[in-house]
Amino acid sequence: MTLSMKNVSKVYKEGDSQIIALDQVSMEVASGEFVAIIGPSGSGKSTFLSIAGALLKPSQGEVKIDNKDISKIKDKELSNLRLQEIGFILQTSNLMPYLNVLDNLLLLKKMSGKVTKQDIAFAKELLKELGLGSKFEKFPNELSGGERQRVAIARSFMNDSSLILADEPTASLDTNRANEVVSLISKEVKARGKAAIMVTHDERMLAYCDRVYRMEDGKLTLQ
Amino acid sequence: MFLALKELKHGKLRFTMIGLIIILIAWLVFILSGLGNGLSTLSAATIKNWEAEHVVYENGAGATFSKSLLSQSLQSKIEAQPGVEEVAPFSQSVIAILPIDGVAEGEDKVDAALLGIEAGSFLHPEVIEGKAVDPKIKNGVVANITLKNTNGYEIGDSVAIDGSELNAEIIGFVKNETFNHLPSLFANMDFVREYKYSAPGSNNGVEDAINAFAILGKDVDAAQIEKEVDGVEVVTKSAAINGMPGYTAENGTIMMMLVFLIVISAFVIAVFFYVLTIQKTQQFGVMKAIGASNGFIAKAIVSQVFVLSFFSILLGIGLTYLTAMVFPEEMPFNLDPVLVIIYGIVLLVISVGSSLFSVRRISKIDPLTALGRVE
Known part of the structure; x- marks a missing residue:
């Protein structure tokens, strides 16, 4: 299993009261699977994504990413785990504004050391697959919203990590663009054998997903 | 470096403005240090040029020439002390000179420092034009070249010394010789004595009065000389320079301005980079989320x-040298390359050091900000 969560809870203390953001959540995602999580805002989707993405540690339960237990990893090494094992597709405008499209992808390689010729070739191949073959030298502000999101998708695949997490990837896109972006994620996930989770409000996008979970008041149920 | 350079290239306007601030600060620092250096040279260049290691004053003079009065007869006793290689008497007086036929319309008398030395002494600087001080030409004086360049005096000119009946003849020129901010005028010791102690009792009854002795010799024991020779104090050359009237105060003022400038610039630069960093909190959050380490x-x-x-400071240095070229010649501006390098490094260390505040801030950014909805 690429991602395995068992009885995961996250509790926030607020003054004297406790807020249970996640309540005994269990879930498994295997490679090649594309899973969606829907639910109203405040239901705990962000907390779920933060824990699955090794940005937060759970209060209880076990989270394994590619068979590594994140509660046993030191905080300092979590950033490296995120770099190597997880590809994030975040909401809009999360590309580095002063790097061109190609450099935005290569940034991930810079973080872990040197950029090789193979890395450049791989980045170009990814961008071509996502229909950005003519935009290598463009800066994010010269791209449309859909194109920016496609760059973000390419970036999440850049490190060949096993888990792809998408946070509202269609938030600011119209229906056509949104369909295009999600179908591309789905296509890449299947083609490259990744495990992927998408958190979304957008029920139109569920058709692309293998399974759909609903999150409500911190509880996760399969639909 | 990759991110740094790409961002510099992309945000040209923003970084040009910050660079401009650093250039201006560096420019100001270097100009101030040049002025400080120039002033202190003007104040004591003649003493700084001395090869001597120690200077002997009258006890109680506090290393100030004008307060010290010794008899030249002590010379042989000092010469006999261990480690002393050579001893030279020195005498000084502030005078005003004017052309012998009176001051012409639109001209001024010229202030100068009349410095008495023995002909052939190691205190005599190298002559660049004309002759050196010569006992055979009793009233012959060797002047700093500014007297020629600025005031138009030539070799062979006779000048009257204001307030006395003495006339001097300019026989040579030296360069970079100033004393108490005034151009130096080297003369025979006897001539100086004749001017200085013409009034009865003005030499306090000291025979063959002089102001001080300069001592050549690396292994001189100052305390030993003070013990063996009555009524003298022996100080190092740098103490003698600090004892020049106004020298410490002048230097202190410039140094204080420099220190304040550097402290203030540290704050200005730190705040600039800090604000710049805070603006990019979201960006750094994203980078951390996708796996960048602190x-x-x-x-x-x-x-x-x-x-x-680095490049701003280099430009600042360049600008300073350009400015120095347009400064008027009389301006006491003297850039010491060693000082320029030192202040350049200090500024560089300060800006890089101040950026560490921003780094500290970044290490605290929570990558969750990247999700755009921190709970």
Whole structure:
């Protein structure tokens, strides 16, 4: 299993009261699977994504990413785990504004050391697959919203990590663009054998997903 | 370096403005240090040029020539002390000179420092024009070249010394010789004595009065000389320079301005980079979320500040030398390359150091900000 969560809870203390953001959540995602999580805002989707993405540690339960237990990893090494094992597709405008499209992808390689010729070739191949073959030298502000999101998708695949997490990837896109972006994620996930989770409000996008979970008041149920 | 340079290239206007601030600060620092250096040279160049290691004053003179009165007869006793290689008497007086036929319309008398030495003494600077001080030409004086360049005096000119009946003849010129901010005028000791002690009792009854002795010799024991020779105090050359009237005060003022300037610039630069960093909180959050370590981001910031400061300081130095070229010649401006390098490094260390505040801030950014909805 690429991602395995068992009885995961996250509790926030607020003054004297406790807020249970996640309540005994269990879930498994295997490679090649594309899973969606829907639910109203405040239901705990962000907390779920933060824990699955090794940005937060759970209060209880076990989270394994590619068979590594994140509660046993030191905080300092979590950033490296995120770099190597997880590809994030975040909401809009999360590309580095002063790097061109190609450099935005290569940034991930810079973080872990040197950029090789193979890395450049791989980045170009990814961008071509996502229909950005003519935009290598463009800066994010010269791209449309859909194109920016496609760059973000390419970036999440850049490190060949096993888990792809998408946070509202269609938030600011119209229906056509949104369909295009999600179908591309789905296509890449299947083609490259990744495990992927998408958190979304957008029920139109569920058709692309293998399974759909609903999150409500911190509880996760399969639909 | 990768991120640093790409961002510098992309945000030209923003970084040009910050660079401009650093250039201006560096410019100001170097101009001030040049002026300080120039002033202190003007104040004591003649003493600084001495090869001597120690100077002997009258006890109680506090290393000030004008307060010291000794008899030249002590010379042989000092020469006999261990480690002393050579001893030279020195005497000084502030005078005003004017052309012998009176001051012409639109001209002024010229202030100068009349310095008495023995002909052939190691205190005599190298002559660049004309002859050296010569006992056979009793009233012959060797003047600093500014008397020629600025005031138009030539070799062979006779000048009257204001307030006395003495006339002097300019027989040579030297360069970079100033004393108490005045151009130096080297003369025979006897001539100086004749001017200085013409009034009865003005020499306090001291025979063959002089102001001080300069001592050549690396292994001189100052305390030993003070013990063996009555009524003298022996100080190092740098103490003698500090004893020049106004020297310490002048230097202190300039140094204080420099220190304040440097402290203030540290704050200004730190605040600039800090604000710049806070603006990019979201960006750094994203980078951390996708896996950047604190070290990676810190390196990007520090190298960016380094590159920006390094080139700005270089430009500041260039600007300073350009400014120095248009300064009027009389302006006491003297850039010491060693000082320029030292202050350049200090400024660089300060800007890079101040960027560490920003780095600290970044290490605290929560990558969750990248999700745009921190709970």
